[in-house]
Amino acid sequence: MSDSTSGKGRESKSMKSIDRVYKYVRQYIRDNAISPSVRDICAGSGLKSTSSVHTYLRKLDEMGKIEYRPGMRRAIILKDTDSATVTPVPSSDVVAVPVIGKITAGQPIFAHEDYEENIFISRSVIGSNECFLLKVSGTSMINAHILDGDYILVRKQNHADEGDIIAALIDNEATVKRFGKLNGVPYLFPENDLYSPIPFNTEDCQILGKVVGLHRYSIS
Amino acid sequence: MSDSTSGKGRESKSMKSIDRVYKYVRQYIRDNAISPSVRDICAGSGLKSTSSVHTYLRKLDEMGKIEYRPGMRRAIILKDTDSATVTPVPSSDVVAVPVIGKITAGQPIFAHEDYEENIFISRSVIGSNECFLLKVSGTSMINAHILDGDYILVRKQNHADEGDIIAALIDNEATVKRFGKLNGVPYLFPENDLYSPIPFNTEDCQILGKVVGLHRYSIS
């Protein structure tokens, strides 16, 4: 019944009970998305009396760490929170953008869980567009300063203007290239002299979207 | 007691009850951060019997719109569902990172509000480090693929290893350079042949932190 946050129970003996209570509440809410009951906290904090837990919850409320509404069941909410580092985030200001991993053969790339994780991005940089992230592998776009390991932010659309850097699906493989034309014929241009332009034929190629941003977390 | 989500109660008469229930649950959770009780939903949806609400909740669970755990109080959670675009964000997963604008003359750069805005970044890419963002101006680091207009993510620290790309304060101006040594003497190296290395003397120079990431939102 209350085993979801399986495990540990009492923590390091040195930590004070009130800390254990707070930590456990935090953990529980993160895991279960609902508040724990007093008795859940008992089990999770090592305290054996609901009374003790109750006392600490009230104290944590006074300290401003949580909001504890008298009488209500499972009504603890975290008062965000310590410092300016972790801030209360108005969730409308943040968007969870999926990182598309390997593109499987089937058509609906975005449909279910082809992605492994979400990265949160400020809405201010995305607006109301539908976006996703793609991890770059290879150096074919190095002259456009897009490196191996970068995450590119792609705004979904199925057309492209000449000169746009886009994400496209070629033979069921996702790549990043610059879209352009050569003598009126559409091509996908790598930005690396070692690679050759790829003819863009609508049979094997599908435009996923336009690259509107880039995240890099491996600096060297 | 249950007036927090003050107001409207029953909605457009045309809407079916099950929709009103779902909408109200959604609304309530958004407003109060905890699940409503069956009786709360009664009041909010216009239904007068807990039994009716209970039926619909169970149905919504079968439909996969919510998760309704039998017996638990205030334990409804939304099974997200439709958009995937706007998600309830566990705020501990997101950090607000300040964008440092102009560096004013005074010492404590980070102290108060020298910054203009925050950008939200996933905690998964930051960890527990203290970070800030700096907008790059100029092309002095172009060979390191850091462009004019990029935002660099800086982890605060006051030392640097040879080869690190760092943010430093030179004569009260913030710059990005690679830290290194020439004949044992520390220098700040631009990554652009048009610029010359800058001798790093501890009088005028202060290390702000190490560059650990990069965001670019102007692709061309």
Next chain:
DNA sequence: TCAAAAGTCAAACACTTGTTCATGAAAGCT
């Protein structure tokens, strides 16, 4: 060393709240 304060517990109580049941009205269908 002694008394006050703080920490912890068990048990009981009372209220919130999920769940069920029987009933009745409204709507669909033959």
Next chain:
DNA sequence: AGCTTTCATGAACAAGTGTTTGACTTTTGA
């Protein structure tokens, strides 16, 4: 019109859960 199905209601029950009380133990401080 009759029958079935759906929708809704109110009442009652049972369980989960917040809260209180009093006692016991440990720590703190003079």
